[in-house]
Amino acid sequence: MASHAKVYTLDEVSTHNSSEDCWLVIHGKVYDVTKFLQDHPGGDEVLLLATGKDATLDFEDVGHSTSAKASMDEYYVGEIDTATIPKEVLDTPTKQPNHTKQPNHNPGKTSDFIVNILRVLVPLLILGYAIGVRYYSKSA
Template identity: 60%
Template sequence: MAKEALTLAEVSKHNTKDDCWLVIAGKVYDVTKFLEDHPGGDDVLLSSTAKDATDDFEDVGHSTTARAMLDEYCIGDIDAATIPATTKYTAPKQPHYNQDKTPEFIIKILQFLVPLAILGLAVAVRMYTKSESA
């Protein structure tokens, strides 16, 4: 018989350094033993208790090794109906701002030519000072 899914209320009780559970991608993980070894420190994990920590986990960009480690800490599934619906903030798309209305191709050409001119000037100065000292 399959074990009943855990509720967020049950998982939320486990929010200390001695007993820490996280909800990530529909699964519940007991990460208590990992708190000390977590590269970001235990506060990062403790701040993700009592909620769906999936976005927190994904936003960091964990390695495949870190993702594989989750399996050893998995203790069950979360009852999705007990997690309140939240909307993740997404910044509105901003149009590219070109204050003086300079055509894009001119900007791109200048981004290439200006550093090239500075490099050429630096080489010329170096060669000039070298020839003066000789």
């Protein structure tokens, strides 16, 4: 990445929004990911939906691997002029301090917890029912 990188406006980047020509803005850098669309593990639709805005949070929320982040250099085409990104579209944590996540809520872990509890409780309930039926049938 040269120090005299081309600087693009958001309007310029936004015109590259199809499967034949797809550019993304991530961490203030512009990437032409057109050649990567077919290989993206999350599918091309995810990338196409991220065009026309700062896609930094979209990118970070997924939790890309170190190797995925390193391969981005291959698609780098320039920098974004951050002055051209409307405040309501800025998607970086440093630009949007009110962006809050719910760190204590993880749907995957919550559902795993419930499943594990049910794996213990259901057999205990069945056993309790069987013992209760047997006990009451002998006393009647």
